[in-house]
Amino acid sequence: MKKYTVKTQTQSTAKFVADDMILTKDIPTCAGSKMLDGYVSLFEAEVLTRLADKGYGLAGKTDVGEFSIDLLGETSYNGAIIEDGVLKNATASVIKDGEVDFAITLDVNGSVRRAAAQDGLVSIKPTYGTVSRFGTIPVVCSGETVSVMAKTADLCKEALSAIAGHDDKDGTSLPQSEIDKTKTEKEIRKVAVLSSMLKGVDGKVSEKLNNVCEILRKNGIEVTEIDDSVIALSSAYWAVLMSAECCNNVSKYDGVKYGYRAQNFMGIDELYTNSRTEAFGFLLKSTILLGSETLSTANYVKIYDKALRMRRVIVEEFAKIFASYDVVLMPACSAFAYGEEDMKNTYKAYEENFYTAPASITGLPAVVVGGVQFVGNAFSENSMLSLAAIIEKEGK
Amino acid sequence: MKYETVIGLEVHVELATKSKIFCSCSAHSYGAEPNAHVCPACCGMPGMLPVVNKRVVDYGMKAGMMLNCHINRTTTFDKKSYYYPDLPAAYQTTQWFAPVAVNGLVEIETSKGKKSIRIKQIHMEEDAGKLVHDIREDTTHVDFNRTSVPLIEIVSQPDLSSAEEVEAYLDRLKNLLRYAKVAECEMAHGTMRCDVNLSVRPEGSDKLGVRTEMKNMNSIEAIKRAIEYETARHIDAIEHNTEVLVQETRRWDDIKGKSFAMRSKETAGDYRYFPDPNVMPVVIDDEWFNSIKASLPEFPEVKRARYINEIGLSEYDADQLIKSIAICECFESAYAECGSAKDSANWLLSECMNILNSRQMSYDMLDVDGKALGKLIKLVSEGKVGRANGKKILADMFDNRDIDPETYAKENGYIVSNDTSLIEKVAKEAIASNPRAVNDFKSGKEKAIMALFGACMKQLKGNCDPNTLKEILIAEINKI
Ligand SMILES: [Zn+2]
Numbered sequence: 056m057k058k059y060t061v062k063t064q065t066q067s068t069a070k071f072v073a074d075d076m077i078l079t080k081d082i083p084t085c086a087g088s089k090m091l092d093g094y095v096s097l098f099e100a101e102v103l104t105r106l107a108d109k110g111y112g113l114a115g116k117t118d119v120g121e122f123s124i125d126l127l128g129e130t131s132y133n134g135a136i137i138e139d140g141v142l143k144n145a146t147a148s149v150i151k152d153g154e155v156d157f158a159i160t161l162d163v164n165g166s167v168r169r170a171a172a173q174d175g176l177v178s179i180k181p182t183y184g185t186v187s188r189f190g191t192i193p194v195v196c197s198g199e200t201v202s203v204m205a206k207t208a209d210l211c212k213e214a215l216s217a218i219a220g221h222d223d224k225d226g227t228s229l230p231q232s233e234i235d236k237t238k239t240e241k242e243i244r245k246v247a248v249l250s251s252m253l254k255g256v257d258g259k260v261s262e263k264l265n266n267v268c269e270i271l272r273k274n275g276i277e278v279t280e281i282d283d284s285v286i287a288l289s290s291a292y293w294a295v296l297m298s299a300e301c302c303n304n305v306s307k308y309d310g311v312k313y314g315y316r317a318q319n320f321m322g323i324d325e326l327y328t329n330s331r332t333e334a335f336g337f338l339l340k341s342t343i344l345l346g347s348e349t350l351s352t353a354n355y356v357k358i359y360d361k362a363l364r365m366r367r368v369i370v371e372e373f374a375k376i377f378a379s380y381d382v383v384l385m386p387a388c389s390a391f392a393y394g395e396e397d398m399k400n401t402y403k404a405y406e407e408n409f410y411t412a413p414a415s416i417t418g419l420p421a422v423v424v425g426g427v428q429f430v431g432n433a434f435s436e437n438s439m440l441s442l443a444a445i446i447e448k449e450g451k
Numbered sequence: 452m453k454y455e456t457v458i459g460l461e462v463h464v465e466l467a468t469k470s471k472i473f474c475s476c477s478a479h480s481y482g483a484e485p486n487a488h489v490c491p492a493c494c495g496m497p498g499m500l501p502v503v504n505k506r507v508v509d510y511g512m513k514a515g516m517m518l519n520c521h522i523n524r525t526t527t528f529d530k531k532s533y534y535y536p537d538l539p540a541a542y543q544t545t546q547w548f549a550p551v552a553v554n555g556l557v558e559i560e561t562s563k564g565k566k567s568i569r570i571k572q573i574h575m576e577e578d579a580g581k582l583v584h585d586i587r588e589d590t591t592h593v594d595f596n597r598t599s600v601p602l603i604e605i606v607s608q609p610d611l612s613s614a615e616e617v618e619a620y621l622d623r624l625k626n627l628l629r630y631a632k633v634a635e636c637e638m639a640h641g642t643m644r645c646d647v648n649l650s651v652r653p654e655g656s657d658k659l660g661v662r663t664e665m666k667n668m669n670s671i672e673a674i675k676r677a678i679e680y681e682t683a684r685h686i687d688a689i690e691h692n693t694e695v696l697v698q699e700t701r702r703w704d705d706i707k708g709k710s711f712a713m714r715s716k717e718t719a720g721d722y723r724y725f726p727d728p729n730v731m732p733v734v735i736d737d738e739w740f741n742s743i744k745a746s747l748p749e750f751p752e753v754k755r756a757r758y759i760n761e762i763g764l765s766e767y768d769a770d771q772l773i774k775s776i777a778i779c780e781c782f783e784s785a786y787a788e789c790g791s792a793k794d795s796a797n798w799l800l801s802e803c804m805n806i807l808n809s810r811q812m813s814y815d816m817l818d819v820d821g822k823a824l825g826k827l828i829k830l831v832s833e834g835k836v837g838r839a840n841g842k843k844i845l846a847d848m849f850d851n852r853d854i855d856p857e858t859y860a861k862e863n864g865y866i867v868s869n870d871t872s873l874i875e876k877v878a879k880e881a882i883a884s885n886p887r888a889v890n891d892f893k894s895g896k897e898k899a900i901m902a903l904f905g906a907c908m909k910q911l912k913g914n915c916d917p918n919t920l921k922e923i924l925i926a927e928i929n930k931i
Binding site for chain 2: 078086096097098100188189190191192193196197223224225226227299300303304306307309311312323327347350351352355359363
């Protein structure tokens with residue numbers, strides 16, 4: 056039931072927490088896994104260095120689900136956080152309680168956005184390559200992005216401006232000239248609602264969507280419902296890429312170098328098998344198996360390569376939409392509370408990816424505000440956060 | 452029935468870059484303390500991201516150009532997954548889908564004449580670490596010094612057909628890559644290793660036989676023995692049904708002189724290759740491509756022709772010199788300094804070689820400043836330093852690159868004396884103490900003067916012009 060570990064207080068007025076996917080030098084980083092219990096990194100994440108340089112104080116760390124691929128953090132080896140039968144996310148709870156100003160999280164598989172939507176917070180998953188991933192526990196390197204969660208859009212914007220920028224230590228970091236494009240804000244005038252993405256949402260979620268659309272129209276923004284069948288396919292291909300990369304990235308946790316090692320084994324193969332069997336949870340094991348299968352020689356062309364190609368198709372589809380619209384509006388989750396039934400369903404995270412996968416697979420920026428999700432063109436994060444500020448104000 | 456052996460090689464060559472392929476650790480681990488050259492990146496710790504060392508791509512491209520390959524202008528890195536304790540990330544970053552160079556051609560020469568060997572591809576990758584087994588403690592230690600050291604793997608087509616050809620091919624690769632200064636290629640240092648793929652088929656057949664692979668061969672003599680053994684084993688199996696050949700990986704035991712089955716194709720692991728999302732495709736633009744092209748060395752054949760046609764060396768001398776780029780470079784600067792190609796070649800091919808041989812060093816280990824050698828040659832040919840003393844100076848120059856021959860000769864008393872009165876004095880003494888030699892000479896045995904000559908030279912510590920000494924000796928004898 057661990058929510059977060061509090062570090063010694065700092066002088067700075069603005070404080071933040073980092074989730075347990077962000078490496079810290081003096082606090083253990085465990086990625087919610089028994090495998091990395093007590094693991095202390097030799098170096099810290101670039102984003103933390105940047106925040107420290109600008110005077111922001113790290114107040115502590117928040118727990119995540121095992122390698123952050125689950126719904127909200129329920130697969131952490133510390134156990135799930137449940138309040139009144141409802142599943143809670145550690146980071147969102149800390150923000151909601153007002154203990155810190157913002158949180159730095161790694162959006163691996165959408166849990167950050169689901170949490171922000173369910174707890175009425177604001178989150179920004181910036182354009183892939185604008186924030187350094189150096190010093191974050193790698194899981195789905197082609198899609199995961201360091202993100203910010205806060206009570207307000209302005210705080211998100213402030214924290215994002217502190218962490219964004221080119222980093223030589225990250226080979227996928229974009230050149231500064233590209234990242235600077237985020238500074239030019241563009242007024243959002245046209246919003247597209249994808250009808251295909253409304254599938255499966257409950258009444259409360261569609262009510263929120265309607266509320267937001269109303270606010271948008273009231274502010275002179277054109278809202279159009281459009282039909283698109285391609286983007287709704289994202290989660291299927293994201294599951295392929297996500298599981299494959301996850302499988303590969305967690306291979307290094309084999310009980311040999313660091314982390315959990317089984318007590319009983321005969322020989323190296325049993326050391327690997329027993330350590331991983333004992334330390335990893337069910338969702339991660341399932342994901343490893345799925346990823347291993349999709350990458351096998353027999354399936355590579357049929358499944359993995361196809362998913363890579365579909366990623367390009369989905370990027371192109373968004374580009375077509377952005378030729379006529381400024382942003383796309385879609386849900387971030389199917390419901391605002393996950394109950395016991397959802398917790399029993401190990402694959403619920405794969406299902407809920409339906410809403411978060413489009414931004415994950417394309418690397419496009421996504422803002423969650425007022426319980427809904429905006430996905431914008433590359434480098435439109437600040438434009439979207441300004442729009443989020445309007446929704447925030449009107450929603451009160 | 453007559454059989455032919457079909458051999459393809461996968462040659463792993465360590466690139467001679469200063470740092471590793473994805474981090475700034477030193478890439479030169481040979482002889483270093485275990486785990487002296489490691490960092491969180493090459494130890495595979497979570498959170499470190501690979502950043503491609505551009506030098507590695509430079510060298511990979513250069514190697515490709517040396518072997519007449521087509522260079523892929525967009526080259527990508529991929530992950531190869533397998534579990535082994537010497538591989539800290541549990542995957543190796545290599546090139547599977549778009550290697551840096553493809554479709555090359557290497558010409559070799561054997562006793563049967565010239566032959567072209569096709570290169571399928573050259574890909575860049577990171578090396579793995581090394582396991583050190585401690586038998587007393589029954590434990591295994593891991594040394595990550597070699598982890599992430601850049602390698603290229605040169606994959607040939609199955610165009611080789613004998614141990615002799617394999618040796619010629621490996622020599623040729625070594626020669627070309629050393630010319631380009633991209634690799635040391637020293638099997639004894641582990642900077643060149645070789646996987647041998649071998650099959651046997653009836654002569655003239657165009658169908659390939661069952662192929663076996665021997666991995667990680669690191670001595671040319673072992674490779675030759677392994678090829679002979681495997682060829683015989685395959686022919687035996689085909690002719691006498693002694694065993695059923697299967698496609699498998701075999702381990703060569705050089706002490707037993709036998710190969711042993713390691714794993715068959717069926718049980719071989721699936722490496723689950725996929726593009727590394729952390730390494731962006733490397734795009735080689737015209738500017739980059741041309742700068743590497745312009746930095747290529749003169750090829751050995753071109754050098755040979757120039758040495759013969761323009762400099763006037765004999766074919767024999769030229770052939771000897773081009774065997775090693777170190778020798779060529781030394782020769783060229785010595786020649787530029789002293790102006791005599793013949794003398795420069797002689798000094799290198801006889802005197803330098805003698806010293807190398809006496810020290811059991813290979814051609815490529817020549818480490819003498821060519822300009823200084825040229826100066827020395829000049830001193831000797833101008834008669835300022837005797838030839839024997841010249842050789843002594845040369846030997847000292849092998850130990851100290853900073854020696855300036857002239858200063859060194861002066862400081863150590865190696866300068867030929869022009870003082871004829873001193874020579875006359877020494878000649879008189881020699882004549883006085885060798886009456887027999889004098890008599891012999893006088894009675895017509897001209898060679899007898901050599902005894903006197905030698906005695907004088909010894910007395911003069913070699914610092915005397917031989918002709919002057921001879922003239923003075925004859926003059927003094929005639930005076931008697
Ligand atoms: Zn390193």
